[in-house]
Amino acid sequence: MLEAARRPRYGGELRVEMRASLRTPDPTEIPEDxxxxxxxxxxLPAVFxxxxxxxxxxxxxxxxxxxxxxxxxxxxxxFTTRKDVRFHDGTxxxxxxxxxxxxxxxxxxxxxxxxxxxxxxxxxxxxxxxxLGTGPYRIAKWxxxxxxxxxxxxxxxxxxxxxxxxxxxxxxxxxxxxxxLQIGKAxxxxxxxxxxxxxxxxxxxxxxxxxMETLALVFENGRVPPNVRQALALAIDRAAIHxxxxxxxxxVSGALLPRWLSxxxxxxxxxxxxxxxxxxxxxxxxxxFVYDRDDPMIRPIGERIAVNAGEAGIILRPGGNDVRLMRLxxxxxxxxxxxxxxxxxxKLGPPATTASPYEAEKSMLDGSGVIPLVQLPRGxxxxxxxxxxxxxxxxxxxxxxxx
Amino acid sequence: xxxxxxxxxxxxxxxxLAGAETLDxxxxxxxxxxxxxxxPAEVARVTARxxxxxxxxxxxxxxxxxxxxxxxxxxxxxxxxVAVTISENLRGxxxxxxxxxxxxxxxxxxxxxxxxxxxxxxxxxxxxxxIVWEQDTPVLDLAVIGDQMLVLDTFGVSLYSRNAxxxxxxxxAPIPTNLRDxxxxxxxxxxxxxxxxxGLTCRGSAKLATSVRCEDGGQFTxxxxxxxxxxxxxxxxxxxxxxxxxxDGRVHIYNAARAPQGVVDGWGSDFVPLTGCGGRHILAxxxxxxxxADFVTLYDLVNRAAVRVSDPLEFAGxxxxxxxxxxxxxxxxxxxxxxxxxxYNLALNCR
Numbered sequence: 001m002l003e004a005a006r007r008p009r010y011g012g013e014l015r016v017e018m019r020a021s022l023r024t025p026d027p028t029e030i031p032e033d034x035x036x037x038x039x040x041x042x043x044l045p046a047v048f049x050x051x052x053x054x055x056x057x058x059x060x061x062x063x064x065x066x067x068x069x070x071x072x073x074x075x076x077x078x079f080t081t082r083k084d085v086r087f088h089d090g091t092x093x094x095x096x097x098x099x100x101x102x103x104x105x106x107x108x109x110x111x112x113x114x115x116x117x118x119x120x121x122x123x124x125x126x127x128x129x130x131x132l133g134t135g136p137y138r139i140a141k142w143x144x145x146x147x148x149x150x151x152x153x154x155x156x157x158x159x160x161x162x163x164x165x166x167x168x169x170x171x172x173x174x175x176x177x178x179x180x181l182q183i184g185k186a187x188x189x190x191x192x193x194x195x196x197x198x199x200x201x202x203x204x205x206x207x208x209x210x211x212m213e214t215l216a217l218v219f220e221n222g223r224v225p226p227n228v229r230q231a232l233a234l235a236i237d238r239a240a241i242h243x244x245x246x247x248x249x250x251x252v253s254g255a256l257l258p259r260w261l262s263x264x265x266x267x268x269x270x271x272x273x274x275x276x277x278x279x280x281x282x283x284x285x286x287x288x289f290v291y292d293r294d295d296p297m298i299r300p301i302g303e304r305i306a307v308n309a310g311e312a313g314i315i316l317r318p319g320g321n322d323v324r325l326m327r328l329x330x331x332x333x334x335x336x337x338x339x340x341x342x343x344x345x346x347k348l349g350p351p352a353t354t355a356s357p358y359e360a361e362k363s364m365l366d367g368s369g370v371i372p373l374v375q376l377p378r379g380x381x382x383x384x385x386x387x388x389x390x391x392x393x394x395x396x397x398x399x400x401x402x403x
Numbered sequence: 404x405x406x407x408x409x410x411x412x413x414x415x416x417x418x419x420l421a422g423a424e425t426l427d428x429x430x431x432x433x434x435x436x437x438x439x440x441x442x443p444a445e446v447a448r449v450t451a452r453x454x455x456x457x458x459x460x461x462x463x464x465x466x467x468x469x470x471x472x473x474x475x476x477x478x479x480x481x482x483x484x485v486a487v488t489i490s491e492n493l494r495g496x497x498x499x500x501x502x503x504x505x506x507x508x509x510x511x512x513x514x515x516x517x518x519x520x521x522x523x524x525x526x527x528x529x530x531x532x533x534i535v536w537e538q539d540t541p542v543l544d545l546a547v548i549g550d551q552m553l554v555l556d557t558f559g560v561s562l563y564s565r566n567a568x569x570x571x572x573x574x575x576a577p578i579p580t581n582l583r584d585x586x587x588x589x590x591x592x593x594x595x596x597x598x599x600x601x602g603l604t605c606r607g608s609a610k611l612a613t614s615v616r617c618e619d620g621g622q623f624t625x626x627x628x629x630x631x632x633x634x635x636x637x638x639x640x641x642x643x644x645x646x647x648x649x650x651d652g653r654v655h656i657y658n659a660a661r662a663p664q665g666v667v668d669g670w671g672s673d674f675v676p677l678t679g680c681g682g683r684h685i686l687a688x689x690x691x692x693x694x695x696a697d698f699v700t701l702y703d704l705v706n707r708a709a710v711r712v713s714d715p716l717e718f719a720g721x722x723x724x725x726x727x728x729x730x731x732x733x734x735x736x737x738x739x740x741x742x743x744x745x746x747y748n749l750a751l752n753c754r
Contacts (some may be wrong), residue, residue: 007636008584009650010627058493076517084581160626212484266454267510271545299743321754333493358510387692388465393583394693400652 008387008396013165016188017180021171024359026131027121034345038212038329038378039170041118041341046150046166048121048133049141051079051274052112058261058333060112060195064093064122065100068108076103077111078213085157088138089126110353115338136161136209136393144166146170148327152265162396174296178381187397189373192297193249196379205382207389211375214328215301218346219369220321224287228314231281232323234273235312236305242374242395245300256328256342256361258375262335264358267373284313288290288320294325296327327376339364346370410447426457426496429515430465433498434472435512437485440502446480447473447502449603455491462489465498524553529751530686530701530716537745542735543580543587544726545746553596555589556744557581560598562611574611578603580672584628584693588726601625636672637725639685641704646685648672654687656707661664665707673725675732678699680753684712688734695752696724699734714747 010252020039021224022031024366031037045053051065063077085093095142104111113244114120123134131139137150150166169186175191181282191199191206199206217236219229240250251258254268287309291302302325306316316323343350343364351360364370382389449469453462466489466492484503491497495516502509536545540556550565551573559577563570580587580600590597593624594664598605598615602625603637607615624631629650630638636648644664647655654667654674671688682703689698699722701713723744724735731750738745 006688006690006697007628007648008693010629056493064753082580131548154626155581157581157583159585162583259490259492261493263490263497263514264510264512266488266490267499267501356512358512 003168007068008160008162008393008394009399010160010396011164012397013167014188014386014395014397015161015169015186017169017172018190019172019177022148023144025142025148026178027118027123029112030119030341030344031141032331032345034327037333037341037345041329041331042390043168043392044118044121045076045135046137047135047139048116048118048123049135050116050121051081052115054116054123054326054333054337056333058335059377065115066113070108073297075105075106076101078102082157085134086130087124087126087133087134088153089130090155091124091132093122093134093295113334116332116334117337117340134135138400140165148190156393158393161393162186166392166395179189181381181383184383187376188389189381191379193246193376193379193382194297196381197247197249198371198382205384205386207380208381208400210260210377212330212378213376214253214256214330214342215373215376216256216326216328217305217371217373218324218326218328220324223323225284228284228287229369229371231279231280231284231308231312232287233278234242234280234374235314236308237272238270238373239272241301241304245304246297246374246376250374253375256364256370256372257335257338257357258330259335261330261338262357265375268362270372272308274327275311277314281313284315285345287317288318288322289316289318289325290321290323291325298327328370330374332377336360418561418635425728426461426515427468429496429498429513430468431472433487433500433513434469434509436513437469437500437502438473439471440509440511442481444477444479444481445483445504446475446477448482449473449485449487451487451489455492455496457489457496465489469655480690481661483492483746502736505673525574529680529713529752530699531750532716532747534751535559535733535748537743540745541585541737542746543585543724544589544728545590545733545735546591546728548591548609552611552744553589553591556694557585560589560596560611560615562609576607576611576615576616578605578615582626582628586623586724588622599623636691637674639676641675641676641683641685643705644704647706648674656704667709670702670709671697671722673722675725675727677727677732677749677751678730679751684751685709686725686749688725690713692722693723694739696720696739697736699725699732701751713751718747 018033018039018050022036022039031040041312049064052060053063055061064082068077068079070077079095083096087093122134126132136156138153138154140151141149148168152161152164154160170204180186196206229322242252253265253272254270255265259265292298308318328342328345330338334336339351339360387396433537435600449466451466471521486501488499490499492673494688497512498516500511503610505616531566540558542556546553552563552570554561557580577663582601588599594609596607601623603617604621609611610698629636636701639646643659646654648654654670656664658664671690674685674687676683677686684700684703687702687739691697698715698717700715702709703712718735721738722734723737734747734749736745
């Protein structure tokens with residue numbers, strides 16, 4: 001096995017494909033579609049930056065702001081801005097005086113968390129109307145929901161990224177992605193968990209996150225009464241889904257946030273109790289059930305859920321919109337930001353920041369009719385020679401990997 | 404200085420984050436929270452389980468400490484079960500107490516960060532290292548000349564003078580470098596200083612008495628981390644052959660006619676010649692990435708194959724620069740724990 005030289009190589013174009021379709025790069029427009037939201041959260045930092053950024057431990061770190069201080073009365077905060085930051089068209093960013101004052105008397109943890117959120121990214125409209133950021137890549141081309149081309153920002157304050165450009169193909173099915181990787185038309189493609197295991201066994205270069213998706217049943221209207229919802233939660237054999245259908249990948253959970261993020265996921269029960277489910281579901285009306293039959297991972301899970309529900313006396317009928325099997329994205333290393341995005345996807349009000357994350361999550365689960373089932377990692381297949389995916393500014397390609 | 408901001412309240416965020424600093428603090432904080440949940444006649448009956456990576460010995464301390472902290476004397480005590488789980492998340496450990504009263508248990512939590520790991524002892528090595536300098540800004544090269552030291556970093560060149568055993572900054576010439584994986588070299592000949600940076604060569608006085616003037620071109624490729632010309636990371640001549648760390652991630656050996664003679668695997672992208680202990684050797688970095696600890700190892704080239712002649716000398720982070728200095732070498736290491744850049748003088752121990 002060859003040891004790669006440690007120094008990264010400059011140059012080349014990375015070609016990435018994904019299922020999601022992003023209509024706009026604008027960070028203030030939050031996509032409603034969960035997969036588009038996950039894609040936006042993944043790609044935004046490559047182009048747009050915030051005053052504060054979360055590190056690998058979910059802690060806010062200075063980014064475009066280098067330090068902050070409050071006034072004597074603790075009524076406002078002054079953020080010192082980083083020098084030498086330029087927008088993608090070369091316009092200097094740092095505001096006059098080198099600082100930004102926020103009149104805000106909330107605890108600093110809340111302010112920093114909010115500033116790390118994508119919607120607070122620093123943006124500017126260029127003379128031609130193009131959306132400009134300060135990040136390591138600029139948008140060279142944006143074909144809504146189809147394709148994008150990102151080019152290296154040569155005067156990036158953190159140093160020019162190693163890649164010359166990144167091309168992103170959107171709305172590509174898993175089969176199309178797999179084919180493109182095989183014929184050398186793509187360098188990074190998405191992969192299902194089932195195929196990820198096989199790829200790893202074959203020695204193919206892969207990348208995998210901790211669980212970043214919560215697979216959940218989401219009740220989309222108020223037609224299903226609470227006792228039937230509870231019965232359904234108790235009827236589903238999460239362990240069998242995890243052990244058999246997912247080949248032990250991911251984690252069984254009754255929580256929205258995965259354990260690596262919250263540490264308290266075990267507080268939300270995930271055990272099966274068919275007898276109790278039967279009692280609760282007596283004389284329940286049929287429930288319409290929808291899931292993505294084209295998704296090779298979702299389809300067998302949907303079928304298993306229908307069987308489990310039947311064992312408890314609940315008939316799940318295909319179609320309709322009573323309950324939907326959904327992939328809910330975990331979009332942040334901060335529990336609050338992740339809960340905010342989940343609330344948006346679930347069409348709930350924003351979680352109350354006066355409570356603890358546990359209380360906020362509990363309130364979301366108590367009130368909304370969501371049944372979390374399992375938490376799943378995300379996986380990618382990489383062409384040999386792709387390094388540091390998905391840390392965009394640090395990605396580089398071996399000489400042989402450059403198309 | 405930020406106007407309208409009172410002194411003494413300048414805070415970096417990490418001082419403000421919620422959560423205890425140590426396990427003892429966390430247990431005390433949790434006991435306080437549990438106590439606040441108990442009624443006047445209620446007494447906590449604590450059980451604890453560890454579902455984290457916390458050492459069993461540390462985890463075992465939690466239950467007795469909590470029991471002691473929650474001890475109270477009441478006439479007709481009503482026991483309340485408190486199940487404590489030691490868990491962990493992205494930020495560190497978390498103590499979760501479920502106070503089981505009624506149908507809906509009350510939950511209290513306290514987070515704490517693990518103590519930093521104790522560094523493993525270094526193995527005996529035949530390469531000796533001595534730390535010369537350490538700073539926050541990436542060091543590209545460093546030269547000590549008598550009681551003076553020149554440090555090239557991503558801001559420029561600084562001249563330090565030794566005063567009562569300490570280095571004090573005497574002068575500075577700003578030549579900012581804004582590159583990922585920046586590289587640079589200092590050359591001092593008499594009173595003349597030459598600074599090599601990607602796409603630039605700068606000259607001035609070694610005492611920085613005059614301004615440093617820069618012109619395009621030089622040893623390093625512009626906007627890249629390679630040596631120019633040839634686009635290699637390292638180049639060393641050994642016995643008529645030339646070794647190049649090339650962009651394909653391998654070290655290639657060429658003869659004087661530039662014909663390929665072989666390939667060396669297992670080295671990083673930085674290597675330098677090192678003289679001593681009976682010959683001319685090559686000191687090479689390991690093959691880790693920029694986020695892992697690295698090491699240097701001494702090799703000989705025998706029949707155009709690399710033969711290891713020393714134990715690896717391990718560092719607390721990646722080696723970001725390795726340059727020959729006299730008969731030894733200078734290694735710059737980014738300490739993964741502190742984030743600081745430390746420059747080491749490396750020499751051979753022939754014993």
